[in-house]
Amino acid sequence: MRAQDSATGSGTIAVDAGTEGTEGTETSPTPALDAAPHTTEASAPRTAQAPARRGTLLAALGVVAFSLTFPSTAWGLESFGPWSLVALRSTLAALIAGGFLLAVRAPVPARRHWGGLAVVAGGVVIGFPLLTTLALQTSTTSHAAVVVGLLPLTTAVLGSLRTGEHPSRTFWVAALAGAAVVIGFTVQQSGGALTSGDLYLFGALLVCAAGYTEGGRLARVMPGWQVIGWALILCLPLAVAGSAVAVPLEPVHLTAHGVLGLVWVAAGSTFFGLYVWYKGMAEIGVPRASQLQLAQPLLTLAWSFLLLGEEVSAAAPLAAVAVLVCIAATQRTGRRGRSAPRSAGETGPVRS
Secondary structure: OHHHHOOOOHHHHHHHHHHOOOOOOOOOOOHHHHHOHHHHHHHHHHHHHHHHHHHHHHHHHHHHHHHOHHHHHHHHOOOOOHHHHHHHHHHHHHHHHHHHHHHOOOOOOOHHHHHHHHHHHHHHHHHHHHHHHHHOOOOOHHHHHHHHOOHHHHHHHHHHHHHOOOOOHHHHHHHHHHHHHHHHHHHHHOOOOOOHHHHHHHHHHHHHHHHHHHHHHHOOOOOHHHHHHHHHHHHHHHHHHHHHHHHHHOOOOOOHHHHHHHHHHHHHHHHHHHHHHHHHHHHHOHHHHHHHHOOHHHHHHHHHHHHHOOOOOOHHHHHHHHHHHHHHHHHHHHHHHOOOOOOOOOOOOOOO
């Protein structure tokens, strides 16, 4: 209990310094504690609110960064082919992550974690960007945003299988309702049949959910931003080789939109977005941060209209809202349905 009080004021820090190493024994109050009892009580709410506000702001910035991914990818396709864009995106993001890891002297992960990092790399760094980029050649960003709005539910299914957690029945009812809305929307928009773009998007959901699930497990033993940082480094040789092969084979027509789109998906979505997202999540916790991500599909719809001039069908925002309602229900009931409490030193799964 004193360890918590020590974060509220300088007076209590002096008490802990004097009692260090005496845990489990009774000590009499020191003059430092008695000197300013009102300062300690009054400062506690203020010091508790500041990290919460900061964490909410950081997590919200991450959501905004993620919501710009599809419009930026559409811009990038104006200048690069799909394979070139993904390879260059991964290369640039890996170089940024490598510089950051060197700057903070982050320790190299233990050997037992590299298998999990490979899953994160395959799902989040390679699979999801490649499949969504291929999908955006035939799908609009507003259409893709609604389909990918199912990602939290897909992650919940794989996470349950991977971690052994068992959410409540209400959770799964809401999850199935969200899936029905998404499938119905995609079939209606494609004239009664799934297109190749929809198949790419559903494949992207699966590989990204696998990457998120494994990344959440690794984030319990290392900072979440380092998980994505080392996953990017792991992909760097493949990304460089892919760039060397794809760029000469695919046409390149540099435009301001194309270059800006490439820079954003690499530095903004892949690195900055995940960095502030994980830092915000550390401040306010997984449940509160996850609620902020519910706004991501609607934000993407807004960006597709403002930046790309796409005509958003009446069904798209309605489907997005329906999916958000279902996701909100799964998150509220899912927290009540855990099979076992978390240990004191364990953090929750971290999503990007």
